[in-house]
Amino acid sequence: GVRAGVGCVLVLATSVTAFLPAPLPGQYNEDAFWRNFPCPEDAAIAPCICSFSDNFTLTCSDLDSKEQLAEIFKATFPINRFDYFVLENSNIGQLQKGVFGDIAFSAVMLDSNNLTLIDEEVFATSYNFLKQLYIYEDNMGDELDFPIKDINQFTKLEEIDISGPYKTIISLTLPELTSARLSLDFMSTLPATTFTGAPNLITLTLESSPIINIEPDTFKSLTHLESLEILYADLSNLVESSFAFNSENLTYVYLSENNIQTIEVGALAGIHGEAELDLSSNRLEELQEGVFIPVVKELTSGHINLAENPLLCGCDLLWIASLSDEEKQRLQGVAKSCNINTEDYDMDTLLDFLVYQCSTHTPGSPQM
Ligand SMILES: *[C@@H]1O[C@H](CO)[C@@H](O)[C@H](O)[C@H]1NC(C)=O
Numbered sequence: 001g002v003r004a005g006v007g008c009v010l011v012l013a014t015s016v017t018a019f020l021p022a023p024l025p026g027q028y029n030e031d032a033f034w035r036n037f038p039c040p041e042d043a044a045i046a047p048c049i050c051s052f053s054d055n056f057t058l059t060c061s062d063l064d065s066k067e068q069l070a071e072i073f074k075a076t077f078p079i080n081r082f083d084y085f086v087l088e089n090s091n092i093g094q095l096q097k098g099v100f101g102d103i104a105f106s107a108v109m110l111d112s113n114n115l116t117l118i119d120e121e122v123f124a125t126s127y128n129f130l131k132q133l134y135i136y137e138d139n140m141g142d143e144l145d146f147p148i149k150d151i152n153q154f155t156k157l158e159e160i161d162i163s164g165p166y167k168t169i170i171s172l173t174l175p176e177l178t179s180a181r182l183s184l185d186f187m188s189t190l191p192a193t194t195f196t197g198a199p200n201l202i203t204l205t206l207e208s209s210p211i212i213n214i215e216p217d218t219f220k221s222l223t224h225l226e227s228l229e230i231l232y233a234d235l236s237n238l239v240e241s242s243f244a245f246n247s248e249n250l251t252y253v254y255l256s257e258n259n260i261q262t263i264e265v266g267a268l269a270g271i272h273g274e275a276e277l278d279l280s281s282n283r284l285e286e287l288q289e290g291v292f293i294p295v296v297k298e299l300t301s302g303h304i305n306l307a308e309n310p311l312l313c314g315c316d317l318l319w320i321a322s323l324s325d326e327e328k329q330r331l332q333g334v335a336k337s338c339n340i341n342t343e344d345y346d347m348d349t350l351l352d353f354l355v356y357q358c359s360t361h362t363p364g365s366p367q368m
Pocket residue numbers: 054055057083084106107
């Protein structure tokens with residue numbers, strides 16, 4: 001149905017444009033009716049621009065007010081479904097319910113519009129069409145709630161990318177969602193149920209949100225997950241099962257640029273095979289055997305990156321000496337974080353030293 005419809009529009013478009021010359025710049029006559037199939041009249045939607053090439057797109061830039069936006073959508077639209085709607089660099093404030101009339105969109109990009117409120121149902125006509133949603137707002141100091149309160153109504157939503165001064169998130173119930181990037185400037189807690197209703201997520205990025213803690217099993221229901229990134233957050237202690245995964249295709253767990261100081265036993269689970277676990281640029285001082293050995297044993301060609309951590313490099317690292325050479329290769333950046341220069345040779349020297357110093361006697365035991 002939908003495919004056949006799109007095909008038909010394409011055929012029609014090709015044959016229409018074959019007969020109608022495109023207007024040349026400067027040739028536009030205000031009195032003349034002109035519209036480019038399948039767009040509305042240019043003048044009726046100015047300064048928005050409708051285009052039809054790879055896809056059917058409406059781009060609105062530099063609008064002054066929500067009233068101006070409302071006026072534009074009162075134009076006659078011959079076809080009420082756009083592939084792509086862009087609203088950018090405008091001073092809109094609020095997207096009011098009904099503003100888009102009966103127009104629906106497959107992809108929406110709202111970029112820097114001074115939006116502090118998006119009414120529920122403003123995109124109701126797109127509930128069964130919208131596949132991609134992008135929202136970017138500058139952080140002007142105000143803390144706002146999650147911008148799209150009815151997000152779970154979008155039954156076809158596949159990709160979301162939301163950045164701005166938001167402090168809360170809604171638990172997502174989006175069965176088609178495969179990709180989410182969230183950069184919520186004031187969100188410090190992430191409820192454990194946030195993603196349980198989005199079981200088809202493949203890539204998930206949480207960036208620049210001051211999240212302090214990840215609750216147990218937050219990601220465990222994501223059986224298709226390939227990449228998880230939590231960067232520039234405020235994670236300091238990873239509790240048991242916080243990074244427990246159950247995905248055969250997991251290849252990338254990126255927790256760099258946090259404040260991770262402690263990792264509880266069992267915090268990292270299900271990171272296996274070719275996966276890369278990046279813990280670089282954190283504040284780890286010790287590497288506990290019980291935390292890391294299970295991960296090292298489950299990796300094959302994958303790695304754990306521990307560079308740029310203020311490791312103390314004491315007897316807590318003795319367990320590394322018990323690993324096979326292949327297993328040792330799965331730990332990267334340890335020597336560097338111990339301030340040893342050339343990794344291979346000097347790591348062995350360090351381990352020899354630890355074996356000698358740490359296993360034969362216990363320096364802390366009282367002398368009788
Ligand atoms: C529409 O085309 C633009 C520019 O080629 C592209 O960036 C965008 O992803 C397309 N959108 C859809 C929904 O296909």
